[in-house]
Amino acid sequence: MTSKLEMPLKKLAAKLFPLLLLCLSQPVTAALTIEITEGVDSALPIAVVPFDTSKVTVKFPLDLAEIVSSDLNRSGVLKVLNRADNPESPHYSNQVQYSRWRNASQDYLVVGRVLEKSAGVYTIEFQLLDVLKQKQLIGRSMTAKKRDLRSRAHQISDFIYEEITGTRGAFNTRIAYVRAQPNAARKYVLQVADTDGFNAQNVLESDEPIMSPSWSPDGKSLAYVSFESSRPEIFIQHLATARRTKVSGFSGLNSAPSWSPDGNYLALVLSKDGSPDIYTLNTRTKRLKRLTEHRSIDTEPVWNNDGNSIIFTSDRSGTPQLYEVSVNGGKPKRITFEGRYNTAANLSPDGRYIAMVHGDRGQYKIAQLDRQTGNLIVLTDSTLDESPSFSPNGKMLLYASTAGNNGLLYAVAIDGRAKHKLSDQAGDIREPVWGPFESK
Amino acid sequence: MKPTQILKTWMLAGVVAVFISACATTQEEIGVQDGAPVDGQSTDGGSMTDGSMSSGGAEATGLAGSDGGDGTAIVDSMPLTATEMLAEPEGDLASRTIYFEYDSAKLTSESIAILETHGNFIAGNGEVRVRLEGHADERGSREYNIALGDRRAQSVRRVLLFQGASTDQVETVSYGEENPAVSGHDEDAWSKNRRVELIYTVN
Numbered sequence: 001m002t003s004k005l006e007m008p009l010k011k012l013a014a015k016l017f018p019l020l021l022l023c024l025s026q027p028v029t030a031a032l033t034i035e036i037t038e039g040v041d042s043a044l045p046i047a048v049v050p051f052d053t054s055k056v057t058v059k060f061p062l063d064l065a066e067i068v069s070s071d072l073n074r075s076g077v078l079k080v081l082n083r084a085d086n087p088e089s090p091h092y093s094n095q096v097q098y099s100r101w102r103n104a105s106q107d108y109l110v111v112g113r114v115l116e117k118s119a120g121v122y123t124i125e126f127q128l129l130d131v132l133k134q135k136q137l138i139g140r141s142m143t144a145k146k147r148d149l150r151s152r153a154h155q156i157s158d159f160i161y162e163e164i165t166g167t168r169g170a171f172n173t174r175i176a177y178v179r180a181q182p183n184a185a186r187k188y189v190l191q192v193a194d195t196d197g198f199n200a201q202n203v204l205e206s207d208e209p210i211m212s213p214s215w216s217p218d219g220k221s222l223a224y225v226s227f228e229s230s231r232p233e234i235f236i237q238h239l240a241t242a243r244r245t246k247v248s249g250f251s252g253l254n255s256a257p258s259w260s261p262d263g264n265y266l267a268l269v270l271s272k273d274g275s276p277d278i279y280t281l282n283t284r285t286k287r288l289k290r291l292t293e294h295r296s297i298d299t300e301p302v303w304n305n306d307g308n309s310i311i312f313t314s315d316r317s318g319t320p321q322l323y324e325v326s327v328n329g330g331k332p333k334r335i336t337f338e339g340r341y342n343t344a345a346n347l348s349p350d351g352r353y354i355a356m357v358h359g360d361r362g363q364y365k366i367a368q369l370d371r372q373t374g375n376l377i378v379l380t381d382s383t384l385d386e387s388p389s390f391s392p393n394g395k396m397l398l399y400a401s402t403a404g405n406n407g408l409l410y411a412v413a414i415d416g417r418a419k420h421k422l423s424d425q426a427g428d429i430r431e432p433v434w435g436p437f438e439s440k
Numbered sequence: 441m442k443p444t445q446i447l448k449t450w451m452l453a454g455v456v457a458v459f460i461s462a463c464a465t466t467q468e469e470i471g472v473q474d475g476a477p478v479d480g481q482s483t484d485g486g487s488m489t490d491g492s493m494s495s496g497g498a499e500a501t502g503l504a505g506s507d508g509g510d511g512t513a514i515v516d517s518m519p520l521t522a523t524e525m526l527a528e529p530e531g532d533l534a535s536r537t538i539y540f541e542y543d544s545a546k547l548t549s550e551s552i553a554i555l556e557t558h559g560n561f562i563a564g565n566g567e568v569r570v571r572l573e574g575h576a577d578e579r580g581s582r583e584y585n586i587a588l589g590d591r592r593a594q595s596v597r598r599v600l601l602f603q604g605a606s607t608d609q610v611e612t613v614s615y616g617e618e619n620p621a622v623s624g625h626d627e628d629a630w631s632k633n634r635r636v637e638l639i640y641t642v643n
Contacts, residue, residue, distance in 0.1 A: 209618040211582060231613040232586065253590045253614055256583045269587065275594065276587040297587040313584055315543070320584055344581035357581050364580055385623070386581055402578065405623055431582060 019228045020205040023242035043079035047106045052091035052113035064153045071171040072155035076413025091129045098134045170391040176213040177432040197422040215435045223257035267301035305351040313343040338376045348394040355388035389434045398432045447496045522565040532557035536638040545591035559603025572638040574614040586616030618619035
């Protein structure tokens, strides 16, 4: 196909179909780029030597060591030695001169190589070495087709991160977000990308707003709100096949879907009975249950990890605050008391922390409430921050921040507060949600 | 079954008790109209020449009746069609954006006055439909803002229904902070974005 033919077809398609459903097949070229905005002094030093690709016949398409380095740097707990400062370039552990790495003040070292198993199928081997003990901590071999290479690199990052920190890595997971394109034919795009922002794929394109993406616990589907019929309605879309169903289209508001931990229910917000209230919907039987009944705004439900209660935002006290209500209904219990504006709750995977948008004197920042101690800590320092979402290992928070006329995605490491920006000049990015671990 | 259920819960919620009484009044008036021929039951079909008995007439009478209650004889004295009235550049019907304070869905007395005019107009013109689009400024969470936009649209809806507009005529939708009227990140922009827009269509 020539590009000349392709363009008019695309334009025609845009006219004929104001909405475009996409299955996750072809990647979008525009990638988010990562910029570390704040480093951490206490991070552990590690060096990642570029992998040997000299045995591969056709030029190897990716710099695996760079992807791994970028992942590890974003964690905030590891700091990768600038490549130009590597004292040598070994590819096997038996080639390593440990004293040279010790002199470069490195605690850990990663070496690796790529072999061609068959045409287009690669074997990737890597070793993580302890520089002081001069021994191998892990060594792995994995095969990959070309399209899986980025995912394999993130897996390598996960192995390294888990070995060093004892916590499962979350690099090889995905994020979803909405990108608004003010000057494009399709103004709203729901996208799914790798956690480093690369490999972005369109899930839904629409002329009308798309909001509130929520991952199913198995990571295979997204629930979201689409205004494609000129009013907000809730859909569930299976990512691989792009098959979807409208699950809520009542009069008034249908918003803020949130999946229960067992995947059988959606919590959502409907205003069909007057003011916005919290409901649960059994996704199989379609049975609807009303949990709150109050003249105030009740919204942003999120499930407690045990699935027995729901945390939500309500302005019943006069200002928006977080409350908790049993899935059987009953009287909600207020859980935030500090500040006049606490919304958009997101629970850490262990249930101990609640991230939220905390408004204070006209500024909206991301804060974290420790439910054990009751302490509220403000994690960000800009003025219009939104939509906090924990990584599945609980170690990072993804959020959106408005700067100028664009929303940008940031992630902050909970330990050490390393902050990095996932940015792209094209469009206004909002409502990031971090997906679950891949089911093994 | 579903619509009735929704209506029932809506009424039970008692969002505005007065609204219910307004409905009742309208029905009573229709009842009186329907009853009118009873008074003249001795007469033949000739008494029907006023058309009050025909089903089409009953429908129109019901709507005109609620206007008549206000003493504004729109149907009789004004030849303008609904479309023409909406096209008038001056007057309260030309004001189709209602503004709100920060984190509030309360209507000012000026807004209520404007909306009463809209409500009368809608009640008196059965062919008119209005879509109330609620909006919020960008501050705070998107979900809270879409709920806030919904409440703002509901506040406007209540006034229109109170004036006699029927539920079929009024649709609400909230866009939250998704469709700002003005871009910018200061109070000047925010105050213009906290709004409900009345979008009319005439069937």
